[in-house]
Amino acid sequence: MGAPRAQVPGVVLVVSSYGGRRFTQFLLCDERMLLVDSGMAGWVGERIEPQLSATGLSLMRVDFVLNTHADVDHYGGNAELRRMVPGMILMAHRADAPLIERWGCMVSERLGVHERCGQGYASETMGWLETAAGPSTRLDVLLRGSEVLRLGVKREVEIVHLPGHSRGMVGVWDRSYGVLIAADAALGRGMVNEAGVLDGPPPYFDVVAYRRSLRKMLTFDFQWLLLTHHPVMNRACGLRFLEDSLAHIDAMESVIRECLADPEGPVRFRDIFETVETRFGPYAVMPNELCAPIRAHLEDLRRRGLAALVRGQKDDEPVWRGCGEGVNATDGRR
Numbered sequence: 001m002g003a004p005r006a007q008v009p010g011v012v013l014v015v016s017s018y019g020g021r022r023f024t025q026f027l028l029c030d031e032r033m034l035l036v037d038s039g040m041a042g043w044v045g046e047r048i049e050p051q052l053s054a055t056g057l058s059l060m061r062v063d064f065v066l067n068t069h070a071d072v073d074h075y076g077g078n079a080e081l082r083r084m085v086p087g088m089i090l091m092a093h094r095a096d097a098p099l100i101e102r103w104g105c106m107v108s109e110r111l112g113v114h115e116r117c118g119q120g121y122a123s124e125t126m127g128w129l130e131t132a133a134g135p136s137t138r139l140d141v142l143l144r145g146s147e148v149l150r151l152g153v154k155r156e157v158e159i160v161h162l163p164g165h166s167r168g169m170v171g172v173w174d175r176s177y178g179v180l181i182a183a184d185a186a187l188g189r190g191m192v193n194e195a196g197v198l199d200g201p202p203p204y205f206d207v208v209a210y211r212r213s214l215r216k217m218l219t220f221d222f223q224w225l226l227l228t229h230h231p232v233m234n235r236a237c238g239l240r241f242l243e244d245s246l247a248h249i250d251a252m253e254s255v256i257r258e259c260l261a262d263p264e265g266p267v268r269f270r271d272i273f274e275t276v277e278t279r280f281g282p283y284a285v286m287p288n289e290l291c292a293p294i295r296a297h298l299e300d301l302r303r304r305g306l307a308a309l310v311r312g313q314k315d316d317e318p319v320w321r322g323c324g325e326g327v328n329a330t331d332g333r334r
């Protein structure tokens with residue numbers, strides 16, 4: 001686990017490992033302290049608090065806690081924080097708030113997407129996810145993005161809405177240090193393990209929003225780009241990663257449109273899934289999460305008149321066909 005890395009000015013990184021992946025929470029300290037993300041249930045006591053005290057910081061001094069989005073590794077420590085730091089103010093974007101506050105909502109609106117595509121999580125995985133989410137905890141402040149938090153006389157940080165991975169995904173822009181904390185708002189070609197090897201699909205749920213958020217991040221004059229599951233990126237590396245994330249969206253779209261152009265007629269969702277996984281995988285961890293971006297692309301193509309859902313209501317497996325001209329070609333939407 002080790003001590004917090006102080007390699008980024010103005011931010012204490014709480015870095016730890018789980019299942020071979022890197023997980024980071026971020027602490028911004030000034031007159032007031034902002035903790036970005038609370039990890040999974042149990043991590044506040046086991047990982048965050050010990051790492052902070054190792055650098056002489058007290059968890060009790062935390063004023064604000066921001067959950068960047070509704071995934072268990074970003075909000076599961078909320079109940080524990082509420083208990084250990086009763087005075088802290090807990091915040092998240094209003095679009096993700098119901099999912100963070102209610103497990104049932106998380107299951108039906110986010111995790112259930114894969115099940116509706118015919119590839120739900122195994123029941124043990126669902127059980128594990130529910131435990132990692134911790135007891136439901138009420139948020140204090142619901143954000144819209146663009147709010148400014150004053151951490152000190154000369155230090156203001158801005159909440160940045162970066163939807164795509166989730167509707168309420170937010171980052172933090174700390175202009176005074178040139179640091180953009182983007183958590184999971186940029187996903188590259190997928191999730192990677194600590195050795196940097198691709199091991200999971202890039203779980204974006206809305207193509208248009210995700211593309212827009214990546215382009216928005218490119219406009220920031222950041223010196224450091226901080227993501228939850230990746231090592232610290234300097235400006236050059238961060239810009240490359242954002243461009244790479246955009247390129248991957250285009251590559252995914254192109255492969256899905258090739259599938260839809262099948263001369264033999266409509267294609268089953270599972271066949272599209274297999275083709276995409278073969279082209280971009282294999283994925284050792286939660287391969288079913290590839291459903292979300294594929295579904296997002298199909299919905300995007302449908303909105304653009306380039307795909308139609310043939311079946312898929314009720315119990316029928318989703319079956320899609322391409323429509324319009326040139327279903328095989330990308331149209332340079334970047």
Ligand SMILES: [Zn+2]
Pocket residue numbers: 071073074184228229
């Ligand atoms: Zn994450």
